[in-house]
Each structure stands twice: as C-alpha cells, then as structure tokens.
Amino acid sequence: xxxxxxxxxxxxxxxxxxxxxxxxxxxxxxxxxxxxxxxxxxxxxxxxxxxxxxxxxxxxxxxxxxxxxxxxxxxxxxxxxxxxxxxxxxxxxxxxxxxxxxxxxxxxxxxxxxxxxxxxxxxxxxxxxxxxxxxxxxxxxxxxxxxxxxxxxxxxxxxxxxxxxxxxxxxxxxxxxx
Numbered sequence: 001x002x003x004x005x006x007x008x009x010x011x012x013x014x015x016x017x018x019x020x021x022x023x024x025x026x027x028x029x030x031x032x033x034x035x036x037x038x039x040x041x042x043x044x045x046x047x048x049x050x051x052x053x054x055x056x057x058x059x060x061x062x063x064x065x066x067x068x069x070x071x072x073x074x075x076x077x078x079x080x081x082x083x084x085x086x087x088x089x090x091x092x093x094x095x096x097x098x099x100x101x102x103x104x105x106x107x108x109x110x111x112x113x114x115x116x117x118x119x120x121x122x123x124x125x126x127x128x129x130x131x132x133x134x135x136x137x138x139x140x141x142x143x144x145x146x147x148x149x150x151x152x153x154x155x156x157x158x159x160x161x162x163x164x165x166x167x168x169x170x171x172x173x174x175x176x177x178x
Contacts, residue, residue, distance in 0.1 A: 053090040054177020056099070059137065060170035061155030065089040066106075066148075068121055069158070073102045077121040078160045081150055093176060097131040098124055099139070105130040106148075108163055113144035116151075119161045137173040138166055147172040 056066040058081060067082025067089045082089055091101045099106040107122035108129040124130060128143040139148040146163035150171040166172060 053092045053101075055084050055089055055175075056091050056139075056177065057084060057175040058150055058155065058171075059173030059175060060150060060153050064155050064157075066091065066161065066174070068101045068104075071102065072121070073104060075104070075120075075122050077104070079106055079119045079121060080157075080161060081155060081159045082157050091177065096126075097133065097142075099132050100124065106132065108141055108144065108146075112163070113146070115146065115164045116162050117146075119148065119163065134176060135166075136168075137175075139174055139176075140166060148174065 058064040058066070061081070063084050064081050065084040065086075067080050067086060069078040069080050069082075069088065071086075071088035088101065091099050091106075093099050101121070103124075104121040105124040107120050107127075109118045109120050111127065111129040112118075122130070129141065131142060132139045132148070133142055134140075140146070141148075141163060144163060145166070147166040149162050149164035149169075151159060151162055151164075153169070153171040164172070
C-alpha cells in the first residue's frame with residue numbers, strides 16, 4: 001500500500017437538490033440517503049440581515065400587521081392579521097431566515113406546500129417550513145415557493161394568514177422591520 005488513504009475508507013458527502021428534495025451521496029458506499037430536514041433547510045437558508053424587533057406591516061391595509069394571536073407562546077398558535085402595535089405584532093428576522101416572536105418561529109403548518117395551508121407559531125426546529133426570504137416585498141418560503149398571504153385581501157383582525165402561489169397581489173406584500 002502507498003501510505004495514502006484508500007478509496008473505500010474515504011467518505012465524501014455531496015448534496016444535490018433534485019425535484020425540490022435534497023439527496024446526499026456518500027462516496028465509497030455508493031448509496032443515496034435522504035438528507036434530514038435540517039440539512040435541507042441549511043442548504044437553502046437565505047443570507048438575511050438580522051432585523052427587529054419590529055412590525056411586519058400589511059401593504060393592503062393601513063395599520064394592519066402580522067400578529068401572534070393573543071401574544072401566545074404555544075405551538076399551533078395562529079398567525080393572523082392584527083392591529084399594528086398590539087401585543088404579538090413584534091417580530092425579529094433572524095440571519096438563518098426564520099421570523100420569530102415570543103421564542104417561536106413563523107411556521108407553515110405540517111410542512112405544507114400547497115395553496116391555503118395555514119401559518120402558525122411553532123418551536124424553532126431549523127425545518128425548511130420555517131425559512132422565509134424577502135423577494136420584491138413578499139415573504140416567500142423557498143421550498144414551497146409560496147408567499148405569505150392575507151386571504152381574500154381580508155385585513156380583518158383575526159384572519160389567519162396562509163401560504164398561496166405568489167401572484168404580486170397587495171395581500172402578499174409586507175413591509176419588514178429595518
């Protein structure tokens with residue numbers, strides 16, 4: 001033997017995005033292994049400047065903001081439209097792409113990827129359903145490619161926010177904290 005490391009003892013991890021899923025190939029073993037959700041989320045994290053705490057203001061209704069219902073801290077708490085300045089309307093945009101309030105993350109319920117899935121608060125897990133990117137005034141989840149949406153341009157306090165196909169509507173436009 002030449003004193004080098006043999007090919008069979010070298011392990012190189014490579015990641016590819018295939019059809020929206022991250023696949024890891026372990027060289028030497030030649031096996032495909034689904035990556036963990038945390039690895040997927042880490043691979044799509046946007047480079048975001050930390051901002052906040054502050055308001056995420058709805059562009060379609062003056063004085064309305066993204067709100068943690070009842071300023072709660074429990075998992076499954078609805079994220080809704082509320083009056084700006086009310087308790088539960090202060091959010092922090094973190095460098096990992098999460099948007100947080102009360103120690104919880106803005107989360108797409110059950111990792112949904114289709115229109116009309118509700119948005120809620122959940123313990124921050126590093127999952128891809130908790131990552132958001134600001135694009136042209138919208139908040140987009142990079143895996144589902146859906147935008148945070150005020151359903152039917154409601155603007156009424158208590159209207160639960162959802163994800164929906166990005167369409168440029170004012171009900172998908174948000175002014176973020178600076």
